[in-house]
Amino acid sequence: MKKFPQKTVTRTLLYVRTLDNLLEQGKKFVSSWELAEITDLTDVQIRKDISNFGRVGRPRLGYEIRKLKSILEEYVLQHTVHVVLFGVGNLGSAIIRYPGFHNEKIKMVAAFDVDKKKVGKKIRDVKIYSFDEATKVVPKTHAEIGIIAVPAEHSQETADIIVASGLRGIVNFTPTTINVPKDVFVKNIDLSIEFLSLFCDIQRT
Amino acid sequence: MKKFPQKTVTRTLLYVRTLDNLLEQGKKFVSSWELAEITDLTDVQIRKDISNFGRVGRPRLGYEIRKLKSILEEYVLQHTVHVVLFGVGNLGSAIIRYPGFHNEKIKMVAAFDVDKKKVGKKIRDVKIYSFDEATKVVPKTHAEIGIIAVPAEHSQETADIIVASGLRGIVNFTPTTINVPKDVFVKNIDLSIEFLSLFCDIQRT
DNA sequence: ATTTAATTGTGAAATTAATAACGATTGTGG
DNA sequence: CCACAATCGTTATTAATTTCACAATTAAAT
Incomplete structure (x- = not known):
């Protein structure tokens, strides 16, 4: 699989999201110009991005939404992402409950907290384990990504646990920089x- | 005031955050190489960024942290940012309580929700108003930025209210693109x- | 069937960002 | 006081990204 710049990937995911919405509205075709209007990008940018993935548009008609979506997803969304959460505080709970994750693309599979009172409980079908259990539990979940939503002063130790659990992706919500092996x-x-x-x-204008 | 690329600004804010931490650790000087280690950037990148703001480093010693911080802040952090929140749900409440905002740099000054049961209450000193009151209340708060943390289907109407309230910056947490005047x-x-x-x-490796 | 107008796709140019190379400066140790 | 080594700051180079210009295509209109 060819690899694309990070920015192209982000925009492509935005296209997929937009195409989803257009499908829901019952649209069949969309032009690069329309996509540009919606996404606040330029039509050329969009055509260029899409051209990375093949010739899929039709002159005069634009792109068939269903087809375009499936082609883009082939590159940026092969299968569901499984995520585990570390730190079930205010932010952590909100992330578990975040409606954007209640689809087939992202699945939260476990949560961890040091607070014994929280361990054993569930939030929205997501079971809360103790931090100590992480290296045992995480591999069983087939998770790929760990979220750090603990207090900032514990971000590094949490990162260490995530790495020790075998995960190769971390989303860090703390205002700290964490040290991890370079393949993470x-x-x-x-x-x-x-x-x-x-x-x-705002001020620069 | 000269204007710098968005990326330079983001990195500069990261430097300020890092310098804050180093100061707390009692350090007086820091080299571009050390900063690079911490921030996961390169030393050249850092020197280049800093050189935008003047000649502040000293050969053999590096940068005096306090001085560097104050110079950077002059450009990217002149004064406190005042923020209002729209949507006091799970995510909204978590944002109000987010510890990273409990400093002198960012201040949450009001919150708005359509749920009458929430109106009138307070979360951490932040009073919750009804949506209808926004255009009246917001100007009094001297806020500069509005947060959209409502359900996705109401993002556009919330954006409209934010614009109508006179704010020129929006942080949109919903998976939608909103339409706003081009000076917002x-x-x-x-x-x-x-x-x-x-x-x-992760998969590309 | 022919023309027309809209739209894609793409190579080239322009812009922006990052990296490298290296001279300039200055504490430090002899 | 001098040589040295570390570090900054800057110019030049390279790389990445976006924008431009326009050829190619094709649905729709006549």
Whole structure:
């Protein structure tokens, strides 16, 4: 499988999401221009991205939505992603309950917390285990990604547990940088930085 | 004020965060190489970014942390950002309680929900108002940014209210694209896309 | 059947971002 | 005081990404 730039992948996932919505609206075809309007990108950008995956559009008609969607998914969404959560606090619970995950594409398969009072309980069918059980439980879940939603001061030890459990992907919601082996991929989501950088955008105009 | 690429701004905010931590550890100086280790960037990248803001480093010693921090903040963090929240559900409540916001840089000043049972209550000193009150209440709060944490199907109407309230920045947590005037800045945080793109990274190796 | 207009797909140009190379500076140790 | 080694800052180079320009295609209209 050819590999595409990170940015292309992100945009492609956005196209898939958009195509899903258009399908629900009963549309059959969509042009690059329409997609551009919806996604706030340019039509050329969209055609170029799509051209990575083959010649799928038809002049004068645009793209057949169902077909385009299935071709894009072939590259960026082969099968369901299984996720485990570390830290069932405010943010962690919200993530478990996040409606965007209640589809066939992402499945939360287990949660872990140090608080003994939470261990054994369930949130929305997701069972909560103790941190100590992680290296035993995680492999059984076939998870691919671990979420760090613990207090910032425990992010590194949580990352270590995630790595020890055999996961190769981490989404880190704490405002810290974690150290992991170089074959483990980390995505940092620092809400403060998101807000502050948006604020900079506003002020620069 | 000169304007810098979005990416430079994001990295700079990351530097500020890192410098904060180093200060807490009692460090006085830091080299570009050390910063690179921590942030997972390259030393050249860091020196280049910093050079945008002036000559502040000293050969053989590196950067004086306190000085560097204050210079960077001058460009990316002039004053506190005030934020209002729309949608006090699971995710919204978690955002209000998010510890990363309990500092002097970001301040949540009001929340809005359609649920009359929530209106009038408070979460962590943040008062919850009804949606109808937004255009009246928001201007009084001096907020700059609005958060959309409502169910996806109401994202557009919420965006319209935010725009009508005079805000020029929106952080959109719903998996939808919203339409806003072009002088309003939007940052989309689609958790599904974050997870799926990370999954692609993993599989591509 | 022919023309027309809309739309895709793509190679080239332009822009933006990252990396490398290296000179300049300055603490430090002899 | 001098040589050395570490580190910054900057210019040049390379790489990645986006935009442009336009040829190719084809549904629709006549």
